[in-house]
Amino acid sequence: MMNKIIWQLLLLQLPILAIAQNNDAIQPVTYLHQSLITVMQDQRDVSERLAFLEPIIQDNFDMPVIARVVSGRYWKTFSPDQQQQFIDILHQLSVQTYINQFDHFSDERFEYLESQNIRRNRQLIKTQLVRLDAPPISLDYLVHHSKDGAWRIISVIAEGVNDLSLRRTEYNTVLKDQGWHGLIAAIQKKIDNYNIKHQTKQ
Amino acid sequence: MLKSLITLVICSWLLGCASTPSSVSYDPYESYNRINFELNEFLDKNLLKPIANGYVKVAPAPVRGRITNFFENIGYLNIILNDFLQGNVDHGLSGVTRVVFNSTIGIGGLHDVATAMNLPKRNEDFGQTLGVWGVGRGSYWYLPFFGPNTTRNIPNFLISIALSPLTYVGGQTFIATGVNAVNQRANLLRVSDLRDEVAVDVYAFTREAFLQRREFLIYNGNPPIEGIDDILNEDDDLLYEE
Numbered sequence A: 001m002m003n004k005i006i007w008q009l010l011l012l013q014l015p016i017l018a019i020a021q022n023n024d025a026i027q028p029v030t031y032l033h034q035s036l037i038t039v040m041q042d043q044r045d046v047s048e049r050l051a052f053l054e055p056i057i058q059d060n061f062d063m064p065v066i067a068r069v070v071s072g073r074y075w076k077t078f079s080p081d082q083q084q085q086f087i088d089i090l091h092q093l094s095v096q097t098y099i100n101q102f103d104h105f106s107d108e109r110f111e112y113l114e115s116q117n118i119r120r121n122r123q124l125i126k127t128q129l130v131r132l133d134a135p136p137i138s139l140d141y142l143v144h145h146s147k148d149g150a151w152r153i154i155s156v157i158a159e160g161v162n163d164l165s166l167r168r169t170e171y172n173t174v175l176k177d178q179g180w181h182g183l184i185a186a187i188q189k190k191i192d193n194y195n196i197k198h199q200t201k202q
Numbered sequence B: 001m002l003k004s005l006i007t008l009v010i011c012s013w014l015l016g017c018a019s020t021p022s023s024v025s026y027d028p029y030e031s032y033n034r035i036n037f038e039l040n041e042f043l044d045k046n047l048l049k050p051i052a053n054g055y056v057k058v059a060p061a062p063v064r065g066r067i068t069n070f071f072e073n074i075g076y077l078n079i080i081l082n083d084f085l086q087g088n089v090d091h092g093l094s095g096v097t098r099v100v101f102n103s104t105i106g107i108g109g110l111h112d113v114a115t116a117m118n119l120p121k122r123n124e125d126f127g128q129t130l131g132v133w134g135v136g137r138g139s140y141w142y143l144p145f146f147g148p149n150t151t152r153n154i155p156n157f158l159i160s161i162a163l164s165p166l167t168y169v170g171g172q173t174f175i176a177t178g179v180n181a182v183n184q185r186a187n188l189l190r191v192s193d194l195r196d197e198v199a200v201d202v203y204a205f206t207r208e209a210f211l212q213r214r215e216f217l218i219y220n221g222n223p224p225i226e227g228i229d230d231i232l233n234e235d236d237d238l239l240y241e242e
Helices: A001-020 A024-041 A046-060 A063-077 A080-101 A161-200 B002-017 B030-058 B061-074 B078-087 B088-103 B124-130 B151-161 B170-187 B187-196 B202-218
Strands: A110-120 A124-130 A137-143 A153-156 B140-143 B147-150
Touching: A001 A110, A024 A046, A024 A080, A024 A110, A024 A137, A024 A153, A046 A080, A046 A124, A046 A153, A046 B187, A063 A161, A063 B078, A080 A161, A080 B187, A110 B151, A124 B088, A153 A161, A161 B187, A161 B202, B002 B151, B030 B140, B030 B170, B030 B187, B061 B078, B061 B088, B061 B170, B078 B124, B078 B151, B124 B151, B124 B202, B147 B151, B147 B202, B187 B202
Parallel strands: none
Antiparallel strands: A110 A124, A124 A137, A137 A153, B140 B147
């Protein structure tokens, strides 16, 4: 009887493991996490770490969609050049933020928890950052199936705070008062501050 | 200098009557909230944060951890009460056990022995309880000194003060509250640095992060996924199906 129960429990687990292994939607999150561990353990110069992480962010985040969503109704008022500049500056800010936040390793590890379907081309990937001497941090990723066929991240939800909706509200306030130029200047200032911080550390 | 600051804030509130309308419907008092926000940021930058930075330099992490444990332990009654009010009897009873173990084996709450005994720390308050009971969030408030809040959470203010033993220690209340404030600020230094590094509108960033975090806590870290992609659905081009 006990063996039967154990086998049934094991068989129940197999589809979950299969989903985890065969679910392509998890890939961008996996690549990002593996890269962040590498960056945390990496003792190289910050410019080399930036160069390492830039293509990872480029490939695994759908920055054009993110840019479109966070600018809301103002997106269509930008010229094509302005749209591309906005995408590029968001990418730079993301890379800089990750490098700055994940700058040392203390035996953390990322743990996959589960995936939930939201609609046919969107999933919520639930993970957590497990730390040795502090409670884990909940990190959920909204991923979608891009038109080119790849799954990419469009939002990070850290401890319940949805990065996409937070930035949309914040950026729309700035766009309303200062327009595209004001927002770009404000984001560029953040990037410049990061560069000054890196130079000071070195 | 404090009198000048208060005069400036009151004048700003009065002038706020004629200021620009709110940017979002759930922040109808935005013009006043922004004034209070600037006051708090000024006090934080010039008073609390420097003290917290100095405290971090002189108090090693294990010492700060014990002080955090102590204040969390004596404030845990509010969490226990709200677990029961939300119908989480098991959690409430675990909370009682947690306080007993931390207060005794944990030497007056200095050591968090309960977490290792599978009695983890929970986060509940009366604002969350009202949310669980179905009460709407109400408006966003940014209060001088106390920071972000909502209409729904304001009763928790009074309840947490009434339930805290710190309220009843007479002349030591002020000192104990000050130590707690500095310790909590020290614990949030890295988070506030991140906020200052990435936010282009620090007020709006703080508001949105606070409100979303409150919803997360009401659902005990497991909010419903319905509506999670609503902002994507506003753009027809992003609603393509395979």
